[in-house]
Amino acid sequence: MRRFIIKRLMQSGLLIFLVLTITFFLLHFAPGDPMAKYYNRTGISPETVEMMRVKFGLDKPVGEQYIKWVASFIRGDFGFSIHYNRPVRDIIFEAIPNTLRLTIAALLLYIVIGISLGIFSAVKKDTLFDKVNTVIALFLYSIPSFWLSLMLIFLFSLKLGILPSSHMQSIGMQGAGWFELLCDRARHLVMPAFVLGVASAAGMARYMRGSMLDVLREDYIRTARAKGLENKSVILKHAFRNAAIPVVTIIGLSIPFLLGGAVVVEKIFSWPGMGRLAVDAIYARDYPIVLAVNFVVGVMVILGNLMADIGYALLDPRITVTERSEG
């Protein structure tokens, strides 16, 4: 098991490095200039801008910039943000927990909703519930998240005024007790997490339904019934454990989509996470931040997939990861 994990991490490290290199050159060859915002500003002379350009090393040829970037990156130095004028590391470390909070909430939401609806649909196959469920799932799967966000904000923030439309917590919560703070943060989390997770939940429900229907046709389900088990145990124990195996892979594969979706959702809901940071950094041509965000997202995707693989091996005794093989 350990050898498997180490091997996977090394392969993935190489992959991330390649992705970052491509990103680096794409960014530098794309039109735009990190210093653009300083031009034609009163109080900043062209000489000052040129000095800053030298300070950030932007005057050097791209090849040289790349080598310098690799050298510092390997030492764990993400560089200095051109836009915020702060170390990138500090900025990123502020954003990571916020994005994690949002994506993990969305992940849990979609797993719980998707799996339970999927199981229900499978058990109640071809009933009205199943059909309504299918239509709603297809609908939620196809609507764009920005449109859904705007509709939710319109309804719950503007019309009903029961949920906040942006940010992670209300202004002036500093002195509040932990419980009040928790409730406030939860209220802020509801809409963005829902928007981020709902499409995946719909996909998961469809997938779980299919997987469950396949399993329910298996002979061992009949064996479980023949033992005298009640339907609930047959479904939730015997069928679910088997139906969940392929679903674990789907969860692993959904992590990049969630992180990608977070870019849109964070921007709309002004959520101070990595997605919003990345969008703003791309507009500002803040190269070090874009690269650092890419790196962190890459690491998250790989860890997510690794956990999915481990979960897969734990759920399915037929899969043995090296050391666990029995004679």
Next chain:
Amino acid sequence: MLLKVNNLETIFRMARGEVRAVDRISFNIKSGKTLGLVGESGCGKSVTALSIMRLVPDPPGKIAGGSIELEGNDILKLPEKEMRKIRGNEISIVFQEPLSSLNPVFSCGEQVREAIVLHQHLGRKDSKTEAIEMLRRVRIPDPETRYKNYPHQMSGGMRQRVMIAMALSCQPKLLIADEPTTALDVSVQAQIIELLQDLREELGMSILLITHDLAVIAQMADTVVVMYAGKIVEKAPAGKLFSDPSHPYTQGLLASMPGYSIPGKSLPVIPGSVPDPVKLPPGCRFSDRCGKRIEKCFNEEPPLFNLGDSHFSRCWLHNKEEN
């Protein structure tokens, strides 16, 4: 009488029409006795077994009529909750496919233990001891280690032993064995049959043995029921059936049995195939394959004639009133 099946009728509502997979069959199983159920593939043997367990997949299947009495109580009238107490406890079943009948994600021992916990309400430790004891009973070597094994780590024969252990873990009064050896190697088949015979002696249970292997029937059954296209065509004590088969279909079956016909000659086969269950002929269902048919066979369905000595046959040739 342990089990009395009376006019049992099980249908499948299909898009093409209604399939009467089991058509008003009746038979009894005495306590401690073995009833052999034989017939070609698709004649309704498994559906009969599933009907007794009340596990016919619904939809599309449905028990449409008749009664199944276990020690005098009609189990078709029981609420599902009561029926669950009978399944795996008083009536157990061993299926044809040991490869796919065990859940791949639970250890074999766990699957045996589950039945014990369910019906005997034993604690964790006692139920495990009991499960290991059951594995030993079905002669699985080194049962403590095997307890932890998953189905994929066992051979087909071993898995079938686990299935038998699971079925017998609560000392059922009736064991239904639905082609328990069909999927196994020939050498393993013999071992499993021997095991079933020994366990029958030890536990004193009744067995409904479904097979198309007549040699196994000859070895184990006290009574034999022959089915054809959902109907019983012949019913007799085993000795009688083998020495004096009376239905042309049974005669054909016996003639195609290796070691029963004349040595050196190729085995005769019954020509033709089973009728389409949706479009059954109006007369005898075997009529278009039968070598002894008469005019009447095509038009009128024969009743089950009583030939005396518990021997019954559904053939117009036994119609004494007209002959």
